[in-house]
Amino acid sequence: MMKTLFLQPPSFDGFDGGAGSRYQARREIKSFWFPTWLAQPAALVEGSKLIDAPPARLGLDPILAQARSYDLCVIHTSTPSFANDVEVARRLKEANPSMKIGFVGAKVAVQPTESLAQGGAIDFVARNEFDFTIKEIAEGRDLASVDGITWRNPSGVLVQNKDRAMLEDMDRLPFVTEVYKRDLRIEDYFIGYLLHPYVSLYTGRGCKSRCTFCLWPQTVGGHRYRTRSPDHVVEEIALAKRYFPQVREFFFDDDTFTDDLPRAEAIARKLGKLGVQWSCNAKANVPRETLKVLRDNGLRLLLVGYESGNQQILHNIKKGMRIEVARRFTQDCHELGIKIHGTFILGLPGETTETIRETIRFATDINPHTIQVSLAAPYPGTFLYNQAVENGWLDAANAELVDDHGVQIAPLHYPHLSHTEIFDSVETFYRQFYFRAPKIASIVGEMIRSPQMMKRRLREGVEFFHFLRERHKAA
Template structure:
C-alpha cells in the first residue's frame, strides 16, 4: 500500500473553496468546511494522512517537506485554485522527485484533458467520485485498469472509462474517524453554525435540476443516494465520543430534506441522543417533516430561496415559488426552527426590477440570517453553457488571481456586471439595517456572551473584507470580489 498524502493545499489568504466547500471563492467572513471528500478515501488507506492547510494556516513552504514521507499525493483542486495547486505540485515533486501526484474535484472532472495538458508535473486526475479510484491507486493496481482515472503515459494522455457512482455508501468509512486522527475540530467554524461543529454527509447527489449548482451536474449526480439511518446514527454516536465538545452536527448533503420520510426517520433515531443538529433543506419541505426534525433535535436549516422573482425561479429550474418560501418561513417560525436563507444575484433573466423584488422578498421572509452570492457560471453547468451561448460572459476568470475573491463576469442586456456586483452589498444593507434585524442581533448579543463575541469578530472580519475589496477594485479599475459567502449549494 502506497503512503498517501491527501492535501487540501494553501492558496489564497483565508481561502476555503476546496475539499469541503461547494462555493469556490474566498469569503467575506473567515470560515472553514471540513475536507470531507478527502477523508473518505483516507479512511480506507492505512498509511495515509489528511493535511488541511487553510484552517491550519500552513504555507506552501511548510507543506512542501511533507513530500519526503509519501509515495502518492492527492490534491483537491477547484476552478479558483487550479493554477496555484499546479504550482504546489511542482514544489512537492522538487522535494521528492519520486512522488506521484494528481488532482481531484469537479474542475478536473469536467476538464481532464485540459488539466493534464496544463503541466507535466501532473501525473493523473480522478474524475467524479474518487474514493475507490484512490484506493486502487494506493494498492498499486495497473493504471489502465482503474476506472475514473485520466493519466499521462509516455507523453500521451489516456482516459479510462468512467467509474459508476457509489451505491453502497454504508460501505465507506466514517469520516469523523479521520477527523479524529488527522484534524483539529477547533479550526473549523461557519458563521451560522454553533462552534465547534462537525459536518457529515448522509447522502450524495441531488434530485433537483437547478442550472447553476456545480456539484450534482459535475460530480455527484442528480439522484439522491443515501446511507442507512442506522449507519448515520452510528457515526453521530461515535463522533460525539471522539469530540464531546461538539456544539452541533451539520448534515451537509446537497439537500437533506430531498427524502422527507428518511429525514423524519433520522430525526426520530437522533432524538434519544439529545444532540443539536442542523441541515440543508428546501422550501417544499412538508410541515410534518419540519415538525419531526425539530422534535428530533433540529436547530437550523440552510435553505436556498435564491430569488423572489417567479420567472427567475422558473429560468433556473428551481421547482419552487415565492409563495412556497413564505409558507415555509411561516412554518419554521411557528416551530422555532432557525433559518439561514441564501440568495443569488445575477441569475438568468435578472433585471433591476427583479433585484428589487428579491430584496423586498428577503425582508418579507425575514429569516434569521442571510447570505447573498453572485451567480457564478462554473464550467460543466447549464448556467455556464447558457452564458456562453448568449454571449453574456464578460470574462472567463471567475476569481481574482491574487485574493481568490469572486469576479463579476456576467453582463446582461440592460444590467451590467457592475450593477450586479453592487447589488450584493445593497442586498445585505437592505436586510440587516432594518429595525427588526438589528433588534434580533442586539438581543442575541445581550443574552449570550458567546454570540456577542462571535458577532463582534465577524463584524471585524467583514469590515476587513470590504477594505480589501475596495483596494482590489481601485487597483483593477473594475469590480472584482463579491460579498459572496458559501452557497450556491442547496437544492
C-alpha cells in the first residue's frame, strides 16, 4: 500500500474548494463544507491522511514538510482553483520528486487531457467516480490497468484508460466519519444556515433533475439517484453521534435527498429514534404529508434551490419546477415550522432586468428563513457551459469564474444584460431581502432568544459587509 496523502490545497483566503453540487468560491460569510469527496476514498486507503488546508488555515510550507514522507498525493481541484492547484503540485514534486500526484474532481473528470497538458507535475487524473480508482492506485496497481484514469506514461504520452463502471452498491463505501474523526477538527467547518458545529455526509449520489447549470450530476454523480440503505446511513449517524457529541446538526449533502420519498421517510423514522437534529437538500415539491413525517423525526431545515422566480427561466434551465408548486411547498414548510435556506441564481439564460426584479419579489414574498444569491456559473462539462460557448455569452477572460480573491464574478453576459448589471444585482437582492422591517425583527428576535446566536449573527454581519466591500473592489 502506497503511503497516501489526500489534499484540499491552500488557496484563496476563505475559499471553499470542497463545495458539493454548486459553486467553489468564497462565500458571503465564512463557510466551509466537509471535504467528503476526498474523505470517501481516504476511508478506503489504509494508513492515509487527509489535509483540508483552507478551513484549517494551513499554508503550503507545513504541507510540503509532511509530503516528503508520502508516495502518493491525491489533490481535489476545481475550475476556479485549478491554476493554483497545478502550482501546488509543482511544489510538491520539487519537495518529493518520487511522489505520484493525481487530481480528482469535476474539472479533471471532463477535461482530463487538457488538465494533464496544463499541469506537468500531474501524473494522472481520475474521471467520474474515483473512490475505488484511487484505492487501486494506492495498492500499487500499474496505471495501465486502472479503469477510469487518464495518465502520463514514462515517455510523456497521455493515455486514456477505459471508463470505470458506476458504483451500484453504495453500502460498499466505508464511513467518512472515521476520516473526519482521525484527520479533521469539526469546529473548523461553518455554514451560515446550519447549527454549529455540524457534520455533513452523503447518503447517495446522483440527481434525477436535469438542471443545466448543476455541476456534479453532469460530471461525476450522474442522473440516477444511487443510494445507501437506510440502515447503513443510520449506523453512520449513530457512530458520528458517539464520535462528536458536540454536534448540533447533521446535514445530508445529497444533491436532492428527497428524490426518493419513501426512503427519506424511512431514514427519518430511524433518525427520530436516535434523537438527532438534521437537515438536507430538497426540491420544492415535497408533499406536506412527507414534510410532516420528516419534521416529526428531527428535520430542522431544508436547503432548497428555487433559482428564479420567473417560470420561463425555470423552463430554460430544465428545472422541472412550477412556481405555484414551490409557493405551496414553502407555505407548508412555514406552517409546519420547517426552516428553509433558499438559493437563487442570477444571470441564467433568459435573465433580464425585469426577471431579476421578479425573482427578488418572489423571494421576499415566500420569505425563506435565509437565502444565498449566486451568479450563474458555466462549469465545463455542464449543458450551460456548452450553451454559453455556442451563443457567445462567455468570454475567455471570465472562464475561471472567480476573481483574484476567490469571489464569484458574473461570467455570463447577454446582448440586453451586461456582466456589471448581473454582478450588481446580487447586492441589490440581498439588501432588498434582508433590510426589511419584518426580516430584521425576525433576526433580532432570534438573537435575543439565544446569546450564542447573537454572537454568531454579529460575526456574520461583519463578514457580510466585508464581503460587499470586496465585491465593490472587484466591480
